Amino acid sequence: MRILVVEDEPKTGAYLRKGLTESAFVVDLAVTGADGLHLAVEVSYDLIILDVMLPDTNGWEVLKQLREHKDTPVLFLSACDEVADRVRGLELGADGYLAKPFAFVELLARVRTLLRRGPAREAVRIEIDDLEIDLIRHRVTRAGRCIKLTPREFSLLHFLARRQSEVLSRTQIASHVWEMNFESDRNVVDVAVSRLRAKMDDDFHTKLIHGVRGVGYVLERREP
The missing domain is CATH 1.10.10.10 (Winged helix-like DNA-binding domain superfamily/Winged helix DNA-binding domain)
Structure with a gap:
């Protein structure tokens, strides 16, 4: 299965790519919202892991634009764990929300759960x-x-x-x-x-x- 990680922090991005690759996933990494959106639209992914705070835009906007094209499951990562942030992400069409810092074993469990669930979600x-x-x-x-x-x-x-x-x-x-x-x-x-x-x-x-x-x-x- 193929996963796109959109994360601008180099250590976090490398950590995610290494851990997911070792867990038998094919992983692509984008470090800007624009690159992430381009890959998400043009390439067929089973799941997207999307950081909220990105250098050129934010994950909310990336997700809004993505949902106009595709229904790929999205797991948000963010240092912000306010209820309003989680609700906003879910209302925009995200499938999950994980706060930083996180344990990789929890992230992996979330990833596997979303992949089993498939792309079904509330209509936009x-x-x-x-x-x-x-x-x-x-x-x-x-x-x-x-x-x-x-x-x-x-x-x-x-x-x-x-x-x-x-x-x-x-x-x-x-x-x-x-x-x-x-x-x-x-x-x-x-x-x-x-x-x-x-x-x-x-x-x-x-x-x-x-x-x-x-x-x-x-x-x-x-x-x-």
């Missing part, structure tokens, strides 16, 4: 009735009309759409969108959903976001 576009959510460009349209959302509203809509037709409690929504428990102030979720519904549903005949009394909210098409 969600369509429900006349709603279209472009997860790469963070663009939302209904009936061809562009709807401008704040980053928080987009995250809320994405969560509801990804769990289409599933009634989600306020606690579930708060935990995912705000990454904390708003059980003591449930009104925060209600206000956010109300603002989203005003943008998403008020000007359209078919309503997509519905409240479920005593439980939470659901996104689905319902006949008026």
Whole structure:
């Protein structure tokens, strides 16, 4: 199996290439985002290991451009281990995220797991009735009309759409969108959903976001 490593730090790059080669993989190494993207698009790889901080661009941008061409599994490597960074990588289409410094045995286990799993992942576009959510460009349209959302509203809509037709409690929504428990102030979720519904549903005949009394909210098409 063939792996592309995109890593600008010479010692880390050499360490990865040596360890993966000794583990029976064919390894190519790129030290810039541009070279990595070129190889990733032009060559058929089973997996890409991608550093976030690169000298000419960053791994986020490399992944965004790659996903316009290929669905190759990507494992991010980064010295940044903030929750927001991990979420950002996964929402852009990454398959895994490993913080530096890392143990090679853990990296190897992640690599083998991803290779067994294959390239299946969430689609980069969600369509429900006349709603279209472009997860790469963070663009939302209904009936061809562009709807401008704040980053928080987009995250809320994405969560509801990804769990289409599933009634989600306020606690579930708060935990995912705000990454904390708003059980003591449930009104925060209600206000956010109300603002989203005003943008998403008020000007359209078919309503997509519905409240479920005593439980939470659901996104689905319902006949008026």
